[in-house]
Amino acid sequence: MSLFLDCVNGLKIERPPVWFMRQAGRYLSDYRRTRAKAGSFLDLCYNSDLATEVTLQPIEKFGFDAAILFADILLILDALGVNVQFVEGQGPLIEPVKEKKEIEKINNIHSIHEKLFPVYETVRKLKKELPTNVPLIGFAGAPWTLATYLINGKGEQGSLTAKRFLLENNKEFEEIIKLLTEATIEYLIMQIKAGADVIKIFDSWAGALNADMILRYSLQPIKKIVIEVKKKFPKTPFIVFPRSVNTIYSNFCDEACFDVLAVDQFLDRKWIASNIQPKKVIQGNLDPIFLTQKKEILMQELKKVTQDFKKHPYIFNLGHGITPDACVDNVELVVDYIKGLKF
Numbered sequence: 001m002s003l004f005l006d007c008v009n010g011l012k013i014e015r016p017p018v019w020f021m022r023q024a025g026r027y028l029s030d031y032r033r034t035r036a037k038a039g040s041f042l043d044l045c046y047n048s049d050l051a052t053e054v055t056l057q058p059i060e061k062f063g064f065d066a067a068i069l070f071a072d073i074l075l076i077l078d079a080l081g082v083n084v085q086f087v088e089g090q091g092p093l094i095e096p097v098k099e100k101k102e103i104e105k106i107n108n109i110h111s112i113h114e115k116l117f118p119v120y121e122t123v124r125k126l127k128k129e130l131p132t133n134v135p136l137i138g139f140a141g142a143p144w145t146l147a148t149y150l151i152n153g154k155g156e157q158g159s160l161t162a163k164r165f166l167l168e169n170n171k172e173f174e175e176i177i178k179l180l181t182e183a184t185i186e187y188l189i190m191q192i193k194a195g196a197d198v199i200k201i202f203d204s205w206a207g208a209l210n211a212d213m214i215l216r217y218s219l220q221p222i223k224k225i226v227i228e229v230k231k232k233f234p235k236t237p238f239i240v241f242p243r244s245v246n247t248i249y250s251n252f253c254d255e256a257c258f259d260v261l262a263v264d265q266f267l268d269r270k271w272i273a274s275n276i277q278p279k280k281v282i283q284g285n286l287d288p289i290f291l292t293q294k295k296e297i298l299m300q301e302l303k304k305v306t307q308d309f310k311k312h313p314y315i316f317n318l319g320h321g322i323t324p325d326a327c328v329d330n331v332e333l334v335v336d337y338i339k340g341l342k343f
């Protein structure tokens with residue numbers, strides 16, 4: 001067993017486990033080196049030796065309590081036959097899907113595994129390389145977040161293009177969500193078969209939806225994925241991250257099949273501690289900007305976060321992904337501080 005898995009399963013433990021969203025990334029010089037060797041970002045994701053290498057880098061350097069598979073949520077779109085590119089300095093660029101016939105073109109769920117095979121290979125290699133007390137987190141993007149990239153062709157503040165599509169082409173939109181839900185179920189089953197210990201679902205753009213839409217297009221598809229995957233693997237825990245959904249976190253909290261809720265930095269910690277934490281293991285919340293700040297400012301915040309979440313099982317993490325300008329010494333400081341805590 002491991003501290004991380006004990007905590008995920010709701011057991012009382014002596015200190016919070018610690019890992020970071022996007023812990024393998026550009027803030028690390030080792031990552032930048034391997035990334036240059038691979039060529040493009042997608043080449044890195046599909047090269048199982050190099051993807052294994054970058055997954056392990058932050059584990060060896062900082063001693064995090066969990067590893068996260070190196071891949072990207074958009075690989076599944078690539079595997080569905082949509083042209084995905086990562087443009088230097090701009091982020092992802094996708095051929096947008098605007099019509100039903102384009103949806104039909106990508107409607108080929110069972111063929112995703114051929115393209116995604118290197119990802120499963122990475123999982124298998126990592127299981128051989130990782131220390132037994134460091135579990136491996138597999139992951140996928142939630143259908144809504146994937147749909148925002150698919151419909152708009154790139155990230156968009158407020159996801160307005162996808163929201164308009166949802167309202168104006170509702171039948172097609174629901175078909176897209178259904179297709180992405182089914183493909184994700186298959187993808188995650190394969191990750192677990194290859195050895196992933198825990199699964200995290202990222203709904204990074206859930207907060208762009210209104211309350212009713214969040215329940216219907218963020219929560220429901222995620223629930224369907226978790227239920228279907230758990231039919232095959234009832235013991236695999238799920239971490240669900242519906243970013244920026246405010247008090248609707250309560251509705252996610254009420255779903256018994258979600259094991260851990262990852263919380264962003266926008267939520268009031270006192271509200272989380274009294275409304276969510278008594279019912280559900282939580283993870284997250286440190287605003288990633290503190291990793292770019294002076295030691296004293298970071299320490300002050302670190303003390304507040306850990307104090308506020310002290311009463312119930314808590315996994316230390318950020319409220320969102322680590323940024324390329326994060327200071328490596330600060331990451332070390334956080335891990336040392338958390339490992340020195342006695343809850």
Ligand code: CP3
Nearest residue numbers: 021022023024025041068070071072073091092202204321
């Ligand atoms: O340590 C890890 O967590 C690595 C695995 C990982 C990556 N992306 C690698 C990555 C994970 C779990 C993700 C998830 C992901 N990808 C999300 C959900 C989490 C979130 O941040 O909200 C989203 C929305 C994506 C899509 C994506 N990938 C975007 C929008 C971008 C460009 C923005 C950016 O940070 O550059 C990426 C690229 C990406 N994915 C990088 C990494 C390390 C940087 C690419 C590079 O090396 O050039």
